[in-house]
Amino acid sequence: MSLYPVYKLWNINAVKATGCVITDDAGIDYLDFYGGHAVISIGHSHPEYVQALSNQLQHIGFYSNAIVNPLQEELAEALARISGYPHHRLFLCNSGAEANENALKLASFQTGRARVLAFRRSFHGRTSGTVALTDDPSIRAPFNAGHLIDFIDLDDFDALHAAFGQHDYAAVIIEGIQGVGGIREASVGFMKALRDHCTRHNTFLILDEIQSGYGRTGTFFAHQSAGIKADIITMAKGMGNGFPVGGLLISPDFTPIAGQLGTTFGGNYLACRAALTVIKVMETENLMNNAREVGSYIIEKLQQIPFGISQVRGRGLMIGIETERDLRKGPSLREDLLWKGHIFTGASGPYILRLLPPLCITKEQANKLITFLEQWYTSHR
Numbered sequence: 001m002s003l004y005p006v007y008k009l010w011n012i013n014a015v016k017a018t019g020c021v022i023t024d025d026a027g028i029d030y031l032d033f034y035g036g037h038a039v040i041s042i043g044h045s046h047p048e049y050v051q052a053l054s055n056q057l058q059h060i061g062f063y064s065n066a067i068v069n070p071l072q073e074e075l076a077e078a079l080a081r082i083s084g085y086p087h088h089r090l091f092l093c094n095s096g097a098e099a100n101e102n103a104l105k106l107a108s109f110q111t112g113r114a115r116v117l118a119f120r121r122s123f124h125g126r127t128s129g130t131v132a133l134t135d136d137p138s139i140r141a142p143f144n145a146g147h148l149i150d151f152i153d154l155d156d157f158d159a160l161h162a163a164f165g166q167h168d169y170a171a172v173i174i175e176g177i178q179g180v181g182g183i184r185e186a187s188v189g190f191m192k193a194l195r196d197h198c199t200r201h202n203t204f205l206i207l208d209e210i211q212s213g214y215g216r217t218g219t220f221f222a223h224q225s226a227g228i229k230a231d232i233i234t235m236a237k238g239m240g241n242g243f244p245v246g247g248l249l250i251s252p253d254f255t256p257i258a259g260q261l262g263t264t265f266g267g268n269y270l271a272c273r274a275a276l277t278v279i280k281v282m283e284t285e286n287l288m289n290n291a292r293e294v295g296s297y298i299i300e301k302l303q304q305i306p307f308g309i310s311q312v313r314g315r316g317l318m319i320g321i322e323t324e325r326d327l328r329k330g331p332s333l334r335e336d337l338l339w340k341g342h343i344f345t346g347a348s349g350p351y352i353l354r355l356l357p358p359l360c361i362t363k364e365q366a367n368k369l370i371t372f373l374e375q376w377y378t379s380h381r
């Protein structure tokens with residue numbers, strides 16, 4: 001049997017990873033400035049994480065949601081402490097798309113409405129509902145058609161006003177900072193207007209913090225810098241540092257109904273242990289602060305590169321570098337970063353390089369990337 005080839009693969013066989021470094025089978029060390037799509041939050045193979053998961057496995061790894069699981073309660077308490085949403089309730093699942101799908105379902109159940117407002121350049125996942133919400137027709141099959149979704153641009157106040165004038169929405173869904181769409185963020189004014197429209201029309205505001213959340217931007221959730229509250233916040237990626245876990249924080253305005261949501265694997269002991277350890281390490285190692293500090297340092301240094309970069313966007317360790325040259329065409333910056341600089345990065349479309357390193361990245365490690373980029377842009381003027 002062969003694999004169903006839907007991924008563009010780099011020919012690297014990683015056999016070990018520690019902190020922000022991945023080592024391949026030839027012994028080459030790569031600096032991880034991508035965190036496997038923003039997943040590695042506290043660093044690869046963090047000793048406390050390895051120990052906690054190994055210990056947990058020796059006790060109990062899985063049983064279904066048919067019995068009480070005190071680790072879920074413990075995780076809810078830890079999230080109440082760190083998230084800024086002490087009164088929201090926690091529902092656990094396995095991935096980002098599943099978190100968003102559940103969020104939309106809840107908003108629809110509670111309002112009795114089906115229509116959702118979303119944003120152009122968004123990415124919310126690949127399940128049926130989330131793919132319909134994602135502004136990319138190439139990943140939407142005919143089977144995914146039929147959802148009632150309207151798309152508007154970030155910061156288009158007129159379109160926002162017009163949309164609410166025309167339709168009753170169950171929910172608006174927006175990323176804290178658009179990730180796949182190129183590290184783009186709505187203004188504080190727009191976020192406040194969005195909150196205001198949702199409140200006045202009894203529409204739920206869903207903040208997709210799957211990529212931008214869990215401390216990555218220096219606050220626990222990216223939208224918190226706008227000073228607004230969301231009705232549902234969805235999380236995944238950095239939550240388990242590589243262990244698959246997703247979740248929703250759900251406002252007290254929702255009435256839980258037995259059987260309305262459910263999952264086989266969601267909230268299992270290993271997932272909870274992973275998520276609890278991530279929070280513990282984030283707190284003891286002050287990683288949100290590190291994300292803020294090292295992120296600002298990187299952004300400032302990148303902005304000083306005099307040629308080749310048209311814009312540097314983002315906050316904390318969620319950074320987009322808009323380059324003047326197509327990243328895919330030779331000499332390709334992204335390939336040179338990987339094969340010559342031994343640095344993993346991501347991309348959003350042909351012109352945007354995406355940096356999503358583990359939150360423990362150091363200034364010394366950042367300097368390696370910055371020096372490589374300075375030299376690359378200088379020699380490719």
Ligand SMILES: Cc1ncc(COP(=O)(O)O)c(C=O)c1O
Binds near residue numbers: 095125126209236
């Ligand atoms: C903002 C956002 N939402 C949802 C998802 C989907 O998450 P998952 O791949 O875990 O289903 C992603 C994945 O990239 C994402 O970036």
